[in-house]
Amino acid sequence: MVGARDTASVLAARADARAQGSNVSDWMPYLPAASSPFAPEGVDPSALVWAETVAPGGYTHKVVARGTRLRLEDVTGDACAHVLVFNALEPWERLNVADTQKIPWQAYLGAGHPLLSGEGRVLATVVADTSAHHDAFCGTSSDEWNVVKYGDAAPQGPSPSGRALLTLAGVKHGLTPRDLPPSVSFFQGVRVEDDGALAWQGSAGPGTYVDLVAEMPLIVLVANVPHPLDPRTDYVVGPLRVHAWRGDPSGPADEHYSASPERERAYLNTTDYLEARGL
Structure with missing residues (x-):
């Protein structure tokens, strides 16, 4: 058979495996991260700690240090980054969407918006946003939803x-x-109509990005799949570019830190928690 691979012996299997080592894909991490051909403008590639292009219908995950700046980029205008963050020190502490909307008195995500846990602490902050098309209402798609809409939901x-x-x-x-x-x-907007209905607004177009800052060590989970309210009948989603680099957590000098009494208290709670652990 043309193109058949010889794995009939240990030596043949080893040679076959090594032969695959030079293969590359559009959907893979760049190792080391500094080798990414898409390093964000103004970022020293040597500072990168995570660089990856996530396939349409793909996922990624990483543990990042406090102060890490994470950029999600919608390359084609069809990405939809569904994001969960957890306290890497104690993963039972996790994103609480209700508090993320309630504490800032703002349901729509954008620059300066903290992502809160149920413990009144800030897990991450949105510090830059060129898209303004996001959603904190609907969550991600379920197996049941995708089976009905697309006929399949297997990972x-x-x-x-x-x-x-x-x-x-x-x-x-x-x-x-x-x-x-x-x-x-992120990247596929939803707004609440006057009658309470949720209206899908789609993307802001290609090339937009969102930057998050990790306010504590985080487990970051990302799935790049169509938004549940996307009205298109086909499974439409584009590549998602991910870069992260070393940085600093939010502090009193940052405008969003004390934008309201509730936000300042949440940041102070976070600092108190981490300083007691020597971080």
Whole structure:
């Protein structure tokens, strides 16, 4: 057979495996991260700690240090990054979407918006946003939803659900499905109409990005799948570019830190928690 691979012996299998080592894909991490051909403008590539292009219908995950700046970029205008963050020190502390909307008195995500846990602490902050098309209402897609809409939801299939992919990502960090709360999503906007209906607004177009700063050590889970309210009948989603680099957590000099008494208290709670652990 033309192109058949010889793995009939240990030596042949080793040679075959090594022969695959030079293969590359559009959907893979760049190792080392400094080798990324898409390093954000103004960022020293040597400072990168994570660089990856996530496939349409793919997922990724990483543990990042406090102060890490994480950029998510919508390359084509069709990405939809469904994101969960957990306290890497104690993963039972996780994103709480209700508090993320309540504490800033703002349901729509944008620059300066803190992502809060149920403990009144800030897990991460949105510090830059060129998209303004996001959602903190709907969460990600479920298996049941995708089976009805696309006919399949298997994570290895043509139309994986966000829930299935976040579950796979979470397992890598000892998390079970019951540990996964509702997620937030970036690059596909949702707004609430006057009658309370949720209206999908789509993307802001290609080339937009969102920057998050990790306010504590984080487990980050990302699924790149269509938004549940996307009215298109086909499974449409574009590549998602991810870069992260060393930086500093928010502090009193940052405008968003004390934008309201509630936000300042949340940041102070975070600092108090971390300083007691020597961080």
